[in-house]
Amino acid sequence: MYKYLIILGAIVVLFGQNQNRLFWDGRDWKRIEQLVDYNPELSYRAKAAYVNGVLDGRLFYYFKIWAEQSEFADSIFSETPDYLSTKELIKSLNSFYEEPLNVYIPLPSAIIIANMYGEQVPVMLINDYIQQSKFWINQLMLDMEEDGYDKLLEEKVKKHQDKLLKEN
Numbered sequence: 001m002y003k004y005l006i007i008l009g010a011i012v013v014l015f016g017q018n019q020n021r022l023f024w025d026g027r028d029w030k031r032i033e034q035l036v037d038y039n040p041e042l043s044y045r046a047k048a049a050y051v052n053g054v055l056d057g058r059l060f061y062y063f064k065i066w067a068e069q070s071e072f073a074d075s076i077f078s079e080t081p082d083y084l085s086t087k088e089l090i091k092s093l094n095s096f097y098e099e100p101l102n103v104y105i106p107l108p109s110a111i112i113i114a115n116m117y118g119e120q121v122p123v124m125l126i127n128d129y130i131q132q133s134k135f136w137i138n139q140l141m142l143d144m145e146e147d148g149y150d151k152l153l154e155e156k157v158k159k160h161q162d163k164l165l166k167e168n
Helices: 002-016 026-035 040-068 070-076 086-096 107-118 123-147 149-167
Strands: none
Touching (some): 026 040, 026 107, 040 086, 086 107, 107 123
């Protein structure tokens, strides 16, 4: 058991030192197998830990927002990112990231896309969502390269400070 925890901790440290990026994407997803020496059980555990963490975090923020503004929370979190079981989701994400053009799509978007396939959403709508995901992540990365990560973080801090001042 401790061996698994040490390996998962090492994966977190390695990915944390990777580079200044906002999201995990297909490159990180595929790198998990290399980090665990292609051990299928460890690869599954690491991927399941990530997927379950994303879904738990999403649920946490849904409830946090819902307590303040339920209609707003329902509108923001209207997608169903947990239609598939963890095992099915991992299998679908593995398949999704086999396509080289999908590798740059962030994992949170890929989770939604995998569930769209599972729910049998029309392929045209799924392809539109994939294109939108590629567009927004590329635009975000371009903006961050031009403005820098520091400016983005400063804007977020200022936004939250302004919010706190208004509340007090």
